[in-house]
Amino acid sequence: xxxxxxxxxxxxxxxxxxxxxxxxxxxxxxxxxxxxxxxxxxxxxxxxxxxxxxxxxxxxxxxxxxxxxxxxxxxxxxxxxxxxxxxxxxxxxxxxxxxxxxxxxxxxxxxxxxxxxxxxxxxxxxxxxxxxxxxxxxxxxxxxxxxxxxxxxxxxxxxxxxxxxxxxxxxxxxxxxxxxxxxxxxxxxxxxxxxxxxxxxxxxxxxxxxxxxxxxxxxxxxxxxxxxxxxxxxxxxxxxxxxx
Amino acid sequence: xxxxxxxxxxxxxxxxxxxxxxxxxxxxxxxxxxxxxxxxxxxxxxxxxxxxxxxxxxx
Numbered sequence: 001x002x003x004x005x006x007x008x009x010x011x012x013x014x015x016x017x018x019x020x021x022x023x024x025x026x027x028x029x030x031x032x033x034x035x036x037x038x039x040x041x042x043x044x045x046x047x048x049x050x051x052x053x054x055x056x057x058x059x060x061x062x063x064x065x066x067x068x069x070x071x072x073x074x075x076x077x078x079x080x081x082x083x084x085x086x087x088x089x090x091x092x093x094x095x096x097x098x099x100x101x102x103x104x105x106x107x108x109x110x111x112x113x114x115x116x117x118x119x120x121x122x123x124x125x126x127x128x129x130x131x132x133x134x135x136x137x138x139x140x141x142x143x144x145x146x147x148x149x150x151x152x153x154x155x156x157x158x159x160x161x162x163x164x165x166x167x168x169x170x171x172x173x174x175x176x177x178x179x180x181x182x183x184x185x186x187x188x189x190x191x192x193x194x195x196x197x198x199x200x201x202x203x204x205x206x207x208x209x210x211x212x213x214x215x216x217x218x219x220x221x222x223x224x225x226x227x228x229x230x231x232x233x234x235x236x237x238x239x240x241x242x243x244x
Numbered sequence: 245x246x247x248x249x250x251x252x253x254x255x256x257x258x259x260x261x262x263x264x265x266x267x268x269x270x271x272x273x274x275x276x277x278x279x280x281x282x283x284x285x286x287x288x289x290x291x292x293x294x295x296x297x298x299x300x301x302x303x
Contacts, residue, residue: 040245051249058262101269108265109258116251214266222273228280235292 010087010227017220024217031210038203046200055113057203060188061211063106066134067169069099069215073141074166077159087223089155090230092162093145094222098215100138107131118182126175127183130168137165151230 039057046053073092080088110128111121122128141161148154176185187195194201246252 055258225277
């Protein structure tokens, strides 16, 4: 049995989660503390955007996280379909509301940044539209789980949606390069290195890490809840069967 | 940070909505976890057992 299969066992996962959860929370709060301190007090205002640039420290990590969480969902869905392991489906399902919240925050804070800088709350350009499509994919994925009672059938259909919808992730990333957009091109993850000064880049990366650990912390709790919810369902089904 | 700078309302609103949404998300996830734990304990106290099918992975 491979180590992945060993840890993919729900009972082992519950034991591991109990051990690592407090440490994940400590790291999450520490990263948020350092990131916000650097971003709000140490990083300089931008020479063109002024203080408005500080929206970047909550907007960009939210957008990165929305893409990362969808990637996690797509990978978990592939594992769920190929290996039929229920923990993969549970992980994908538990990630969706967290990813949807990150995606909504990326759109909302982007809109709040766009109004003073571009003079508009919203434009239907490639980056904004593809990000909006990502939010719809998250909501559609969650709606499938809500609409179908049988978890096995729901997991199969939801996994297909997650895998097919993954095509949107590179579209979001490269939309600013492929099409004309009000949105600026990539300035951190570039083949020739970041174009941002370290005084701004450092808090941005710390906040990115903080969002990633927040996702991990919430995801671990959500997976545990979903495992518990399935145990409740199995117990109640067994009880119903015993009564009949 | 200069609170008298132009457009500070947009900056403050961005941080406020971020903390509100992330806080609400965390509260919802914890509330669900608590409700599931309570129900599991209730079923355990009642001595209920789960249904198992052959070859099914434990969840």
